[in-house]
Amino acid sequence: MMKKALVVIAILALGAGALYLVVFRGALGVDNWAARQVVRIVNTYLEPDIGFDRFEFRAPGVITFHDVTLTSRDRTRIADVGLMRVTLDGVPRIGQPIVIRAVELEDAYLHLIRDPTGGFKGLIPFVKADNVREQDRVDPEVRLSNVLRIRHIALRNAGVEYDEGDGSPMRLAGLNLELDASPEQEDGEVWHEIVTESALGELAHMHIDGRLNIDRMRADIRAFTLDIELDESSYEVLPPQIQSLVRERDAKGAIAVNISGTADLNDPLGASSINADVRLTDINVAAGEYRLHVDTGAIDARLRDGVATLEQCAFTLLQGEARVSNFHADLNDAAMPLALEWEATGLLLQDLLRTRAEGEPLKIAGLLNSSGAANTSLADPVSALAGKGTVTVREGRFVNLPFITALANAMDVMSRLRRADAQYTDRADIEFDLAPEGVLLTRSEIISSVVGVRATGTIGFDSSLRLNANAGPLERVQGMLGAVGSAMGAITDRLVTYRVRGDLANPEVSVRPLGI
Numbered sequence: 085m086m087k088k089a090l091v092v093i094a095i096l097a098l099g100a101g102a103l104y105l106v107v108f109r110g111a112l113g114v115d116n117w118a119a120r121q122v123v124r125i126v127n128t129y130l131e132p133d134i135g136f137d138r139f140e141f142r143a144p145g146v147i148t149f150h151d152v153t154l155t156s157r158d159r160t161r162i163a164d165v166g167l168m169r170v171t172l173d174g175v176p177r178i179g180q181p182i183v184i185r186a187v188e189l190e191d192a193y194l195h196l197i198r199d200p201t202g203g204f205k206g207l208i209p210f211v212k213a214d215n216v217r218e219q220d221r222v223d224p225e226v227r228l229s230n231v232l233r234i235r236h237i238a239l240r241n242a243g244v245e246y247d248e249g250d251g252s253p254m255r256l257a258g259l260n261l262e263l264d265a266s267p268e269q270e271d272g273e274v275w276h277e278i279v280t281e282s283a284l285g286e287l288a289h290m291h292i293d294g295r296l297n298i299d300r301m302r303a304d305i306r307a308f309t310l311d312i313e314l315d316e317s318s319y320e321v322l323p324p325q326i327q328s329l330v331r332e333r334d335a336k337g338a339i340a341v342n343i344s345g346t347a348d349l350n351d352p353l354g355a356s357s358i359n360a361d362v363r364l365t366d367i368n369v370a371a372g373e374y375r376l377h378v379d380t381g382a383i384d385a386r387l388r389d390g391v392a393t394l395e396q397c398a399f400t401l402l403q404g405e406a407r408v409s410n411f412h413a414d415l416n417d418a419a420m421p422l423a424l425e426w427e428a429t430g431l432l433l434q435d436l437l438r439t440r441a442e443g444e445p446l447k448i449a450g451l452l453n454s455s456g457a458a459n460t461s462l463a464d465p466v467s468a469l470a471g472k473g474t475v476t477v478r479e480g481r482f483v484n485l486p487f488i489t490a491l492a493n494a495m496d497v498m499s500r501l502r503r504a505d506a507q508y509t510d511r512a513d514i515e516f517d518l519a520p521e522g523v524l525l526t527r528s529e530i531i532s533s534v535v536g537v538r539a540t541g542t543i544g545f546d547s548s549l550r551l552n553a554n555a556g557p558l559e560r561v562q563g564m565l566g567a568v569g570s571a572m573g574a575i576t577d578r579l580v581t582y583r584v585r586g587d588l589a590n591p592e593v594s595v596r597p598l599g600i
Contacts, residue, residue: 115141118176121225122147122184128226129216130154131209132162145172145182156206166191173233181225186236193255197247216301217350229299234276237263246323254323259284263292273297275304285321288312301349305358308343334375334438337367345387353415354390361385364399373447375438377401390416394424404430404452413462420462426473428454433480449508450480458518466545471518480510482532487584487591491535491555494582494593509533525551541584549591551584 119139126134137151152165167190173183197205215222224230243257263280275295282290294305315336319327329335340363348355364381384396394411406428413422434440434449456473460466482488510532517524522544530537541551586592 114176114178115147117178118145118172118182119147119149121176121182121231122149122170125184125226125231128222129212129228131212132156132206136168144175146170147172158206160197160206161195162206162210163192163194165189165193168192171236181227181230183233184231185233186238187234188236188238188240189242190240192239192242193245193257194243195245195247195253213350219299229274232298233267234265235267236265237261237280239282254325256284256321256323256326258321265296268295273299285318286313287318287321303347303349305344305347308341310339310341312339314338334368334370337378338365339363339367340365353387356387357389358387359385360387370438373438374436376436387415390414402431402433402435404428404432406431410457415462418463419468421459421468422462422465423457423459425457426455428452433477446481446508447484448481450477450482450510450512452477456518467520469518469520473516473518475512475514475516477510477512479508480512481508482510482512482530483534486589487549488530488532488535488537490584490591490593491537491553491582494595495535495555507533521545522548539584543588547587547589549584549586549588553582553584555582 118141123134132154135153135155136149139150140148142148147170149168149170150166152163152168153161154163156162167188169186169188169190170184171186171188173185176182196207199205216228219227219229239259239261241257242259242261243255244259245253245255247253259282261280261282263278265276265278267274267276269275275297277295278292280290280292289311291307291309292305293307294303296303314330319330322330342361343358345358346356347358360383362381362383362385364378364383367376367378367381369376379400381399382396384394386393386395392411392413392415394408397408397411399406407426409425409427411422411424413420431452431454432450433452434446437447440446452475454473454475456471458469458471458473460470461468510530512528512530514528514530515526516528517526519542522542524542525540528537528539530539535555537553537555539551539553539555541549541553543549543551581595583594584591585594
């Protein structure tokens with residue numbers, strides 16, 4: 085009796101094993117076929133090729149890929165994924181599209197490798213846009229509406245690795261995301277409802293509430309919020325190289341981003357309707373002796389039918405205000421032309437100083453106002469740059485500026501410069517044009533406590549100087565005489581001209597008597 089029972093159990097076990105092999109593996113090779121279908125789907129829509137070391141299939145439909153890679157055509161490793169788990173909706177059947185219900189990625193890193201010619205290696209193009217846009221051209225077995233019924237996406241210990249090409253890449257790790265989605269029918273179309281929360285330590289928090297239509301490649305964004313809080317407590321999640329940089333720059337502040345609207349993923353710039361609001365609070369960035377502190381900032385941007393505008397772009401900083409108005413960018417045009425106007429009022433230059441020595445005169449001071457307009461092209465912003473503007477400074481102190489000290493040396497009045505008092509009576513009036521090479525001074529008059537300067541020429545965007553200046557005590561008198569001084573200047577400007585070359589931090593001055 086016992087022997088018969090053992091025989092029956094053995095037959096049942098063999099039968100179950102045979103059934104598993106036939107249904108899930110075995111003669112039909114469903115596991116291999118299903119894994120190949122996942123690879124086929126990825127390769128249909130992404131330019132980089134997907135590869136992996138091995139995979140495991142667990143019934144009824146969970147495929148786990150180990151050591152996954154994405155490699156571009158030039159053999160650049162775009163991404164590494166320690167584990168990719170794909171859960172199918174039901175049992176896969178050869179000859180029918182597999183349906184992906186969930187995707188989980190663990191230890192996934194995107195590699196951003198600087199390309200000497202610009203951009204990042206292998207990332208452009210990343211998506212096969214034609215296959216995404218024109219679903220009729222792809223096989224029904226890999227058509228997005230047939231293969232995606234996403235209900236869950238997870239990223240665990242994900243991150244980004246940035247390689248400047250010097251052999252010491254920076255890695256930002258610890259990104260975790262859990263995204264839940266539920267498909268719903270509306271007017272015969274399937275929309276995936278998406279709600280997710282994500283965080284990167286104390287540094288950033290993200291929330292998404294919206295829905296995605298895979299067939300039409302459209303997204304309805306009810307709310308996308310990103311809150312960034314940069315301070316000492318949040319530095320630790322950054323790579324060591326960036327930590328040292330933000331500490332050196334004393335970078336701090338809060339940034340809140342809110343985005344809503346509808347996006348056409350086939351034509352995100354031309355056919356989307358997006359509202360984006362950004363708020364800045366106590367932003368601080370320093371470099372050397374100087375720092376910029378923005379108390380508050382408000383940017384309200386709109387994208388409609390390929391045209392970007394700013395309804396508000398205002399900042400309170402340096403105890404004054406700065407504002408950008410009439411911002412208009414046409415993203416439908418291949419050149420993407422952009423036009424804007426700006427105005428700044430009541431900016432205290434002394435607030436740019438990072439530290440102030442007790443009892444010593446300020447290195448730089450003044451009340452600055454500026455206005456102007458600029459045009460450029462987002463496709464080539466430097467080459468297409470044009471514009472005009474003005475700058476005025478009152479109640480200022482310029483005696484320690486490299487440009488002024490270099491002229492004082494050339495005129496042999498450096499001793500007077502060192503004895504200059506700190507009554508903050510210097511002033512400046514400047515008119516300039518914007519051009520691809522830099523700021524072109526068309527008229528400038530700077531009156532300090534020691535020297536007066538009239539200068540024209542170019543201040544390059546690379547900090548280079550190519551200026552011709554008439555300077556000296558007589559120039560200061562001319563400035564004070566107004567219109568009469570201008571008449572005198574027409575004569576005396578021909579007598580002594582100073583040629584200023586070099587860079588902003590270390591200008592070199594040579595004398596050109598009689599303008600020679």
